[in-house]
Amino acid sequence: MIGEVKNICCIGAGYVGGPTMAVMAYKCPDIKFNVVDSNPIRIEKWNDEDLSNLPIYEPGLKKIIKKCRNKNLYFSLDVEKHIKEANIIFISVNTPIKTTGIGAGKASDLKWVEVSARQISKYAKGTTIVVEKSTLPVKTAETIKQILDTESNNLYSHNSKKFTVLSNPEFLSEGNAINDLLSPDRVLIGGDDKSSINTLASIYKKWVSKEKIITTNLWSSELSKLISNAFLAQRVSSINSITALCEETGAHIQDVSLAVGLDKRIGEKFLEAGPGFGGSCFKKDILNLVYICDYYGLHEVSKYWNSVVEINEWQQKRISQIILKKLFGTIAGKKIVILGFSFKANTNDTRNSPSINICKKLIEEGANLIIYDPKVTIKQIQDELGCNLNINNKKNSDFEGNWSFCKSLNDAFLKADAVVIMTEWSEFKDLDFEIMSRDMRKPAWIFDARGIINISKAKLYDLNLWSVGNGMINNDNLKNKF
Ligand code: UDX
Numbered sequence: 001m002i003g004e005v006k007n008i009c010c011i012g013a014g015y016v017g018g019p020t021m022a023v024m025a026y027k028c029p030d031i032k033f034n035v036v037d038s039n040p041i042r043i044e045k046w047n048d049e050d051l052s053n054l055p056i057y058e059p060g061l062k063k064i065i066k067k068c069r070n071k072n073l074y075f076s077l078d079v080e081k082h083i084k085e086a087n088i089i090f091i092s093v094n095t096p097i098k099t100t101g102i103g104a105g106k107a108s109d110l111k112w113v114e115v116s117a118r119q120i121s122k123y124a125k126g127t128t129i130v131v132e133k134s135t136l137p138v139k140t141a142e143t144i145k146q147i148l149d150t151e152s153n154n155l156y157s158h159n160s161k162k163f164t165v166l167s168n169p170e171f172l173s174e175g176n177a178i179n180d181l182l183s184p185d186r187v188l189i190g191g192d193d194k195s196s197i198n199t200l201a202s203i204y205k206k207w208v209s210k211e212k213i214i215t216t217n218l219w220s221s222e223l224s225k226l227i228s229n230a231f232l233a234q235r236v237s238s239i240n241s242i243t244a245l246c247e248e249t250g251a252h253i254q255d256v257s258l259a260v261g262l263d264k265r266i267g268e269k270f271l272e273a274g275p276g277f278g279g280s281c282f283k284k285d286i287l288n289l290v291y292i293c294d295y296y297g298l299h300e301v302s303k304y305w306n307s308v309v310e311i312n313e314w315q316q317k318r319i320s321q322i323i324l325k326k327l328f329g330t331i332a333g334k335k336i337v338i339l340g341f342s343f344k345a346n347t348n349d350t351r352n353s354p355s356i357n358i359c360k361k362l363i364e365e366g367a368n369l370i371i372y373d374p375k376v377t378i379k380q381i382q383d384e385l386g387c388n389l390n391i392n393n394k395k396n397s398d399f400e401g402n403w404s405f406c407k408s409l410n411d412a413f414l415k416a417d418a419v420v421i422m423t424e425w426s427e428f429k430d431l432d433f434e435i436m437s438r439d440m441r442k443p444a445w446i447f448d449a450r451g452i453i454n455i456s457k458a459k460l461y462d463l464n465l466w467s468v469g470n471g472m473i474n475n476d477n478l479k480n481k482f
């Protein structure tokens with residue numbers, strides 16, 4: 001039994017831990033929150049005086065950090081100290097897909113979770129509630145429990161330690177995380193220990209109505225998280241699979257989405273066609289589901305879910321091939337402007353961004369890419385594309401592609417053969433077609449992989465347009481010319 005909660009620690013100051021603790025601190029001024037991370041650069045950025053240097057971009061985050069930081073919200077490298085002080089510890093560390101060993105390419109790599117559990121078992125004092133916050137494959141809480149239990153059962157330990165483990169998955173969508181945290185659709189708490197569940201629920205009850213707080217056992221909670229993401233990803237893959245059919249037949253995907261989404265049983269959300277889903281969760285969660293199904297011999301189920309990931313990758317391949325085909329089958333040495341590198345608008349997160357696959361394919365074909373994104377840094381692009389090439393550097397051959405980073409759109413279009421819209425940032429919805437048609441090399445192309453540009457406006461200029469789920473847009477202006 002834990003008394004009044006005075007001190008909460010979160011291991012991992014990333015896209016989940018940072019915003020989640022910030023909102024909790026904002027809503028619970030009487031509790032002290034310490035967010036710890038082993039990465040000194042991340043912690044330094046969270047503590048930067050200049051709030052535009054926060055390590056993650058999330059609308060509304062700066063305001064909350066300004067209000068709470070160094071009052072009841074602290075960012076620190078001192079993992080040991082803050083574990084010792086805490087009544088509740090959230091584990092919010094990264095769980096990427098394993099690249100080697102058993103389950104490589106499907107199962108999550110739990111090494112950071114394991115390290116965190118070992119740190120907790122070593123340093124925690126008294127009774128501690130450990131909350132699993134990262135997306136984890138089903139039954140990981142059991143692993144955490146086992147590690148923690150070894151310490152509490154240790155006869156030689158002088159501290160009497162007691163741990164309970166809860167699963168409290170995050171359902172925040174990047175770019176909208178602060179709103180999602182302030183007014184969640186639901187809060188899910190899974191566990192066996194009623195008293196610990198009530199303690200955590202009482203914290204959320206400070207701003208979330210009790211009907212929205214659902215309690216389940218550990219496994220239902222973990223599985224629900226995977227399945228929610230799998231269902232959302234499935235909708236994106238379903239609508240994206242229809243884009244190709246629309247392009248062939250003359251239907252418009254936006255009309256189809258609208259008509260389908262107005263059916264109350266289906267609903268309007270997650271029907272926006274695009275270059276495929278990205279982000280840290282969808283692919284990982286579906287692959288975890290695939291792995292679990294295979295483990296239990298449910299191969300048909302695993303194949304079914306795996307196809308959601310396959311369609312996603314197919315969409316990126318398809319779009320790259322369309323770009324290549326429209327540019328006369330060769331893009332070697334051609335200048336292509338990429339608008340958007342984050343996996344969606346309003347975030348600087350690039351994990352699994354569809355831009356990565358498409359840029360790689362275009363570079364492979366020899367294109368010179370100019371990449372622009374309002375929030376992503378050159379370093380992030382270097383990490384993802386695995387090279388730091390400058391367009392002015394000498395290349396080994398004309399067929400070797402290249403990329404360079406562009407800070408502002410002012411001169412980006414000069415002599416460009418094509419512009420590819422990859423992310424739905426609002427500034428790309430209203431591009432200056434006059435400048436584009438003046439500066440680009442003819443025949444100039446716009447490939448709108450998000451279907452966001454104003455087609456009737458763009459058609460007034462000497463530009464060729466292709467839009468996802470609409471295909472090639474006839475340009476009346478061009479027709480008159482030739
Ligand atoms: C997701 C879940 O929404 C969230 O609940 C979970 O906790 C974490 O994973 P996130 O990855 O931040 O959140 O983004 P989300 O808004 O779900 O978008 C995922 C991807 O799907 C993005 O690449 C987005 O561009 C794409 N998408 C989404 C579409 O292509 N079309 C849509 O209609 C919606």
Ligand code: ADP
Pocket residue numbers: 011012013014015016017036037038039042079092093094095112113115116119134280
């Ligand atoms: P997410 O999107 O799940 O928040 P991130 O990669 O953005 O994932 O953040 C996870 C953070 O957890 C990283 O900043 C990483 O340095 C941190 N981390 C991982 N393991 C540990 C650990 N054992 N102790 C402290 N911090 C950790």
